[in-house]
Amino acid sequence: MVGHEYAQDRAHELSQRWFLLYRSHSRPRQRVGLRYRLRWWKSSNRDTTSSPMASAGLVQISDKKELEALPTVDGGEVRELMSSGHHYLDVRLGKDFDKAHADGARNISYYLSVTPSGKEKNPHFVDEVAEIFGKDEHLIVGCNTGFRSRLATKDLLDAGFKNVRNLKGGYQSFLQSENQQPAAHQQ
Structure with a gap:
């Protein structure tokens, strides 16, 4: 019985670790609207020349002027x-x-x-x-x-x-x- 309880506790502990690991590496889930996604895209440290928009020939708003x-x-x-x-x-x-x-x-x-x-x-x-x-x-x-x-x-x-x-x-x-x-x- 002791071994079975240990295995259950160990499985629960590992599942909690995986859940926390997943949660720490994913984006915050509270705001998933389009406005937030666009703000996240612009604010992230991305090379805009290799972005999908740039490779598709689309122009950034600053270049439009x-x-x-x-x-x-x-x-x-x-x-x-x-x-x-x-x-x-x-x-x-x-x-x-x-x-x-x-x-x-x-x-x-x-x-x-x-x-x-x-x-x-x-x-x-x-x-x-x-x-x-x-x-x-x-x-x-x-x-x-x-x-x-x-x-x-x-x-x-x-x-x-x-x-x-x-x-x-x-x-x-x-x-x-x-x-x-x-x-x-x-x-």
Whole structure:
């Protein structure tokens, strides 16, 4: 009987230790609402560049103001600027660029792939742009709707390119301003 009671006490003690160990390593359970989770996410010591939001191409709120302050150009000004020596850099995927693009545009993809599960940024984007264009050349950066080109413009300005402008509204605004059909890729 003594051995049986000892085994029960020992099992109870171990279960209490496991419970306390689990409880000490888990998050507090009293606040589990979305507001608390977001506050916990922001306040924790996380590397935001490797967060799921950053890898998905989503922008932090502090960067949003920087993106809105970037130098921009309207779709109607593009033809005039290109005729005066500006270069059009299209940052869409190659398959989208091949379907239709502005005359004289060069394509360097900002993303390597875009899938429903996420976006994979081109890690050599700035280097590829630097191989083709000098840091003092005038660039107009465009994508389809203008969001991806804002990210690309910010990266280029941060890398030391001096005369870079984002095409506000992207290729779609360029088409609307020109009131034309997309020019098919000619070889």
